[in-house]
Amino acid sequence: MFRNFTIAAFLLLLWAPFHLxxxxxxxxxxxxxxxxxxxxxxxxxxxxxWTLSQALIGDSPPSIDDGFVFDRYNGSKALRIRYRSSxxxxxxxxxxxxxxxxxxxxxxxxxxTDASPVLRVEYxxxxxxxxxxxxxxxxxxxxTTLTEWSHDLNITGNVRIRIRAISGxxxxxxxxxxxxxxxxxxxxxxxxxxxxxxxxxxxxxxxGLNTTLNANIPTGQPxxxxxxSAGETAGSIPAGAVDWVLVELREATSAAAAxxxxxxxxxxxxxxxxxxxxxxxxxxxxxxxxxxxxxxEFFVVVYHRNHLAIMSANPVAEGAGGTYDIDxxxxxxxxxQTTSALTTLSxxxxxxxxxxxxxxxDVDASDLTTWRAQNxxxxxxxxxxxxxxxxxxxxxxxxxxxxxxxxxxxxxxxxT
Ligand SMILES: [Ca+2]
Ligand SMILES: [Ca+2]
Ligand SMILES: [Ca+2]
Ligand SMILES: [Ca+2]
Numbered sequence: 001m002f003r004n005f006t007i008a009a010f011l012l013l014l015w016a017p018f019h020l021x022x023x024x025x026x027x028x029x030x031x032x033x034x035x036x037x038x039x040x041x042x043x044x045x046x047x048x049x050w051t052l053s054q055a056l057i058g059d060s061p062p063s064i065d066d067g068f069v070f071d072r073y074n075g076s077k078a079l080r081i082r083y084r085s086s087x088x089x090x091x092x093x094x095x096x097x098x099x100x101x102x103x104x105x106x107x108x109x110x111x112x113t114d115a116s117p118v119l120r121v122e123y124x125x126x127x128x129x130x131x132x133x134x135x136x137x138x139x140x141x142x143x144t145t146l147t148e149w150s151h152d153l154n155i156t157g158n159v160r161i162r163i164r165a166i167s168g169x170x171x172x173x174x175x176x177x178x179x180x181x182x183x184x185x186x187x188x189x190x191x192x193x194x195x196x197x198x199x200x201x202x203x204x205x206x207x208g209l210n211t212t213l214n215a216n217i218p219t220g221q222p223x224x225x226x227x228x229s230a231g232e233t234a235g236s237i238p239a240g241a242v243d244w245v246l247v248e249l250r251e252a253t254s255a256a257a258a259x260x261x262x263x264x265x266x267x268x269x270x271x272x273x274x275x276x277x278x279x280x281x282x283x284x285x286x287x288x289x290x291x292x293x294x295x296x297e298f299f300v301v302v303y304h305r306n307h308l309a310i311m312s313a314n315p316v317a318e319g320a321g322g323t324y325d326i327d328x329x330x331x332x333x334x335x336x337q338t339t340s341a342l343t344t345l346s347x348x349x350x351x352x353x354x355x356x357x358x359x360x361x362d363v364d365a366s367d368l369t370t371w372r373a374q375n376x377x378x379x380x381x382x383x384x385x386x387x388x389x390x391x392x393x394x395x396x397x398x399x400x401x402x403x404x405x406x407x408x409x410x411x412x413x414x415x416t
Contacts, residue, residue, distance in 0.1 A: 117165040146175070198328040200304050244305070
């Protein structure tokens with residue numbers, strides 16, 4: 001493992017072993033190398049094995065007695081490579097592929113006062129079977145300070161590189177230090193399919209969710225209040241549909257950083273009586289189109305019009321079946337802020353808390369006011385959100401068992 005992966009990217013890699021981070025960087029300052037002979041041999045530098053032929057890890061400082069023989073480096077070591085007019089040639093080559101290289105860079109200088117050689121960078125996309133030059137040849141003669149060289153390779157498939165000393169005076173040397181390249185991740189998806197499961201408090205009946213409101217559900221999605229502008233409509237309301245819900249995906253480096261502004265897509269669909277969230281046909285999983293994402297792992301947010309929204313505690317990656325799978329009902333740790341974001345049901349399962357009549361993310365006095373104005377009246381969808389248990393009646397049960405029980409509860413989904 002490269003030690004210069006960011007910690008976040010490294011943890012992400014551990015958490016989702018089948019997905020590389022969006023991009024990683026390999027670099028070596030040669031400080032962990034020790035090969036001291038020019039004879040061909042391998043050296044592992046920051047986790048990548050290289051073969052060094054007519055090359056070694058140089059650590060000779062400028063000498064008071066002999067100012068002619070010394071390495072130029074940052075830190076205390078650099079690669080030293082020499083040109084040979086016959087026999088073994090100066091080559092530094094990776095022994096394995098990486099899954100793409102976007103840009104490669106390093107610093108170079110002459111060794112001591114040598115008439116240093118010309119260097120050439122090459123890459124291979126067939127495991128070293130053949131090599132293609134990258135960028136222009138590098139003249140190291142006369143270069144007395146470490147000088148940056150870089151080239152945009154932009155190779156997305158398997159690739160390896162090598163650096164050769166291609167011409168010059170026999171046995172003359174050059175130094176290379178601080179070699180780095182970026183490894184691109186897989187292309188970011190433009191849409192994903194989400195297989196999510198959630199319960200809403202109140203509608204839960206001990207095994208699943210009541211569908212009392214099924215005949216009252218409108219064919220158009222009601223979540224413009226949550227910033228969802230797509231106009232999902234259902235030809236007819238599927239049997240088993242409990243209500244519309246909104247699923248939103250956010251891309252961020254942590255749950256706390258998964259603010260509203262990190263949203264990359266959302267889709268409305270139906271919460272079914274078994275807790276599954278389905279597309280408007282009531283059977284397919286929800287497909288969410290994405291915009292602006294750089295990676296392929298997302299926090300999942302679920303909204304319901306009079307329950308507190310919840311978000312996954314971790315980013316979700318594509319599963320083996322090609323869907324983004326998440327079940328909020330069985331483990332509280334699946335949800336960000338765990339039990340404080342949830343209602344624990346009589347069966348030990350978990351649900352989105354009821355009582356947010358105005359859908360503003362908390363359960364407070366204004367929700368009670370809303371309920372009071374609707375209490376005893378006729379149920380109409382989305383204008384009487386004081387029906388917290390979705391039984392089509394607004395009465396004291398909605399107030400006592402939900403609004404009062406959950407008052408002062410707030411959604412833990414990051415908002416700003
Ligand atoms: Ca160094
Ligand atoms: Ca509220
Ligand atoms: Ca409020
Ligand atoms: Ca009710």
